[in-house]
Amino acid sequence: MQYTVKQLSDLAGVSARTLRFYDQTGLLKPEKINTSGYRIYGTRQVDRLQQILFYRELGLSLKTIQAILDAPDFNVIHALSDHHKKLSEKRRQLDRLIATVEKTLAAKKGEKIMNDTEKFEGFKQELIDKNEALYGKEIREKYGDEAVRQSNEKWKKMSQADYDASSRLEEALSTELKRALKTGDPAGQAAQKAAELHRQWLSYFWVSYSKEAHAGLGNLYTADTRFTDYYDSRIGKGAAKLLRDAILIYTKTK
Amino acid sequence: MQYTVKQLSDLAGVSARTLRFYDQTGLLKPEKINTSGYRIYGTRQVDRLQQILFYRELGLSLKTIQAILDAPDFNVIHALSDHHKKLSEKRRQLDRLIATVEKTLAAKKGEKIMNDTEKFEGFKQELIDKNEALYGKEIREKYGDEAVRQSNEKWKKMSQADYDASSRLEEALSTELKRALKTGDPAGQAAQKAAELHRQWLSYFWVSYSKEAHAGLGNLYTADTRFTDYYDSRIGKGAAKLLRDAILIYTKTK
DNA sequence: GCTTGAGATTGACGTAACGTCAAGGTATAT
DNA sequence: ATATACCTTGACGTTACGTCAATCTCAAGC
Structure with a gap:
């Protein structure tokens, strides 16, 4: 199987720029360059890219990755077992982080509700007063005290x-x-x-x-x-x- | 309590350069500058720095942190929810990645052949892919490809x-x-x-x-x-x- | 008073791992 | 023939600082 940059980038979910960058740094050279100067990648490159992405996910620098992949005693099976262990560990870390974010979020939400409730109470009273000042007299005259009382009741129960x-x-x-x-x-x-x-x-x-x-x-x-x-x-x-x-x-x- | 850069940096466990950088970007301005041009930090700055480091630990960008700290009640919940979403996404991706490692390992051990697409199954993380994975099949079956395509289009433009x-x-x-x-x-x-x-x-x-x-x-x-x-x-x-x-x-x- | 060493300042450039144009060449379908 | 998608090589931008360099300040010891 042969791939151009775009094809491989789509396949692997990385950008074309990334592949060019990896070529430039020597981390992943294409199989060959065709007559028009296009990068052409083969199956071996696909496999190597997969390894690169595994290590990248673990947070290793590209330099380190290159050293690992180019080491003469590099063993794929051993590496993969290692990936598995480290990825699981990373997941646990991430879980802890998520839990912390959730806790913070819950705390902030609690704060906000309290805040809003307080604001709300103050706001309510203010509006009742304003309403009374603005319309109280008029409405009282037109519709009687009972209407005003009802309105204020409604307010309080809101x-x-x-x-x-x-x-x-x-x-x-x-x-x-x-x-x-x-x-x-x-x-x-x-x-x-x-x-x-x-x-x-x-x-x-x-x-x-x-x-x-x-x-x-x-x-x-x-x-x-x-x-x-x-x-x-x-x-x-x-x-x-x-x-x-x-x-x-x-x-x-x- | 008053602190110079070094004192605060020792206290908080960050570098002096970091503090200067935070000053420069406006994230954490010192309380005052003394006659010799030294940055002097007070208690309020210590508190703010603590907040900054907390959010930094959660993985938020300095820009986001500044927005949160400078507009407290408005932004924080949304920002954290957003971040939580990202982290959860990351977690799901990690799960898939672990599955891919397991598969690859099995393939290498058992001499099974994986096609190139399978090799990258765990790596892609685009929203559209995920949406497609979650809703795609079911909806596709019931309402046809066109509906899914349109929905994806809508996503992109959202x-x-x-x-x-x-x-x-x-x-x-x-x-x-x-x-x-x-x-x-x-x-x-x-x-x-x-x-x-x-x-x-x-x-x-x-x-x-x-x-x-x-x-x-x-x-x-x-x-x-x-x-x-x-x-x-x-x-x-x-x-x-x-x-x-x-x-x-x-x-x-x- | 002088030296010395730690710590302060402002530049300014370096780093990692790409993202994002720009300007131009190539492949292919209509 | 042209439109469109894809390819190329620069070259500068980004984030969150690290790392000099050149210079200034402070407190301690002789």
Whole structure:
């Protein structure tokens, strides 16, 4: 069997550059060079390459490998037994390493959950307060104390899962809004999808959804600099205004 | 406590050159430079160095380590998961390699003949090959070569962003499945959410989605020990079966 | 005060094992 | 005849430092 560089490299799973490099260093010379200057490898080279890769896997330097393979008393069977032993050992090492990574990962995840929970609690309280400050009076007047109490209850009961889900929605909204910013068209597909996501996201926080309230919140986004800053800095300049316009269109047409 | 390069290098067991190099790349800047131009390290730097060496031990690149240390809560889990994946891949490859050594040894001893392809069976580690090995045969039989080819094409073109997104989905799936395991109910909210996430995840790998194919893959999860082991070890005992059942319900009812 | 040896500094080049262009020649199918 | 895939030889880039060289600083001993 005869192979060119590409053929052998495909066979062995190494790059053509690697084979040229091995030729250059004398580690693996081709069987011959044809009239066009192409490297041609034969079966003996294939076998030698296999040996090289075994040793390479063990972490030996190419220099060392060459010395081993070119030693006059090199014994293939002995070498292979040796490979087997060392590879098994290496696998045990790798297992230990993986276990360590897993442990670290578990610890970090634990940390993150605690962190998120804490963040979440703080975030919840903040939002309840903000909600109360923004809408409390108005809603109280319109729908009575009971509605406000219910809303706040819902808030407090909001589970971690809900929070996670709403976070994911927020991320999706952010992505969509970024896309929408490229065209800047509030009636476009991306912007309308963003508005829809925003409605879904809202449903995690409001007891009942109404188009008017949604539109009202949209207006707030440009009227209140805290919101504008939040969206513009996280998503891009003009994001708050774009979202507002998208919501206005969304609530009117859907 | 304050240290010069040599003192810190002795303390931490790294060379002074390493510390200078870390300074140069910004990975570990000294606390201050004294009037003679000496680098002076403080306690915070000692702690950071410890972190660096820990992650270095795990095999992460200095670039990655810097990213982790400079953006703690965001990057670390993803980076470690990523690394874990790589290490696991490496482990699987090692297993195959050991098998190849055994085979080669048997061939040499028994004068059996191995063809050139067999000689390198354990060495290749491309994702596509692996994907092909895992899903190829089954899917090929059921849905034809074209589907597999297209899927491989999709893989090749899959961008880093997609990869990241699919990793996140995988993580979310894992979380949801763990939650579902607590009740064990495949029709429950968590399990159904897991099935949905699994569908989303799949969409990153399959060109076209069909309920039948999805259900088929679900069945594979319990029929094939490779999958069962994977899910059960990573998520919990019975995870594979639960996911299968959830998928079956999901594909029938949605 | 002077010497001496350890330790500090900034370059700058070296190393391993390739990866990645660039510029050009070759084989082959249409 | 041309497109495409594959071949060639440079030559520079990469990672994580090692290894000089030339020079400066510090603490100790005489």
